[in-house]
Amino acid sequence: MNQLKVGIVQQDCGLDREANIEKSLDGIANCAKIGANIVVLPELHTSLYFCQSEDVEKFDWAQSIPGKDTIRFGAIAKQHGVVLVTSIFEKRAPGLYHNTAVVFEKDGSIAGTYRKMHIPDDPAYYEKFYFTPGDQGFLPIRTSVGKLGVLVCWDQWFPEAARLMALGGADLLIYPTAIGFESTDTPAEKKRQLDAWITIQRSHAIANGLPVVVVNRTGFEEDWTKVTRGIEFWGNSFLVGPQGEVLYQAPQNSGATKVVSINGSRTEEVRRIWPFFRDRRIDAYNGLTERYLDE
């Protein structure tokens, strides 16, 4: 991984599953055409964000891995000769579902999967109902373009996840995500949230001296139960280098297909001037595996 060309497909999604998949496939093809070695899709890009309510029928939308969807995405990875990071609602067994990133190799084979480890649950994001927390740990996925530290959405708020991927040898971190605004929040609160979301992910680049790629969905999706006013997914997919420097940031309210060059040799340079891995106090970090230390 010396000069990696990372394609991102920021897209909106609707009720028509086939249309969502076509949008993903078009985006992948466009990125490949302009030179991408790897293409990253947003979280759960084949469907509406169904976690806005708890509905047992939505389990019908889950797919096995390998399965119908992975065959299709594998085929396009092979067709264009790109590594592909997709996001699937995985059916592992009856009553056992995961929010899973599936990484394809250029030849269309599955390079590996990552089952989302941190599962959110708050109004309009009822993920604990749908997804069993991942049981694979934080293991980078080895591909022909490097070792990918793939994490998913809520994971982005946890420095522990980023660190474990980096210690596992990840060359870059990748976050497919689906996050947006709640319409009743004030403009100031919306700004703080978006800014915090960008800042924490830039910080993972800085703390670990590696590039970070974040791909979000965009567009408004209503809550069909009318409990909330729906989610305005905030786009703003972005890529940063190993000092957290922003290389590209997508618009908020429209789709985006973009290829950005990442210079892999900067990781080595940055880690020489900021050798954080040298100085971690591993003798004093035991408390990190505790829930709380105060009482």
Add this chain to the structure above:
Amino acid sequence: MNQLKVGIVQQDCGLDREANIEKSLDGIANCAKIGANIVVLPELHTSLYFCQSEDVEKFDWAQSIPGKDTIRFGAIAKQHGVVLVTSIFEKRAPGLYHNTAVVFEKDGSIAGTYRKMHIPDDPAYYEKFYFTPGDQGFLPIRTSVGKLGVLVCWDQWFPEAARLMALGGADLLIYPTAIGFESTDTPAEKKRQLDAWITIQRSHAIANGLPVVVVNRTGFEEDWTKVTRGIEFWGNSFLVGPQGEVLYQAPQNSGATKVVSINGSRTEEVRRIWPFFRDRRIDAYNGLTERYLDE
């Protein structure tokens, strides 16, 4: 800690130790006058940043705790009725020195100390020569204005340190620091470094849902050995709220005495909407106490 008034004293330092201390005392008095409950000083504010070279004679500058300097700072804490966070080159025993933050209670007593845990060492910052890494761990210091998660400079790059203080019940994080530009770096590199430094510390606020206070020194200090071109300490001391929102940022090239109000109840609000502590995967974080996991 509902409405905390945090005073910061961003200052430059010279060879005249007494003048440095006078500057600190004046800053504390000024902050107290405009209502501060707590005042924070930069790292090693009683002297030049002597770690620019390795010189055994500089160990003469170290002080015992309690000692001459702590008596003086304790007296001013008592005089103005403020909690005080100072930074001392600590002599613990012959051949055993630490970079230590000393926190004073309003009555002038020592509330607690924190011995810098992560010690840097790179050109112009030869701290491993001077300071034994702290052996107290990451323990917040209980004071009348709240539990203070005091960390020092290089600690700021390690999310583990911030997390452990937060798990230990810290109400806010406080970083006395001494960091600056190397004059041969390009303007672009300088911008990246300053921006990374702000970003990573804002991220500790976000990841842990608490306010963060950073106090840096300012001014140019030459390297008397002429190995480097000296350090231009970059100021920019800042305070952020629990979503990483910037409440105040000091100028780069001059001293600053400022009191900023922090609303302690926002921690509760923010942690309700972003309950990261609920979802930490403590069953899967064992690797954090390893040096590296790849080979």
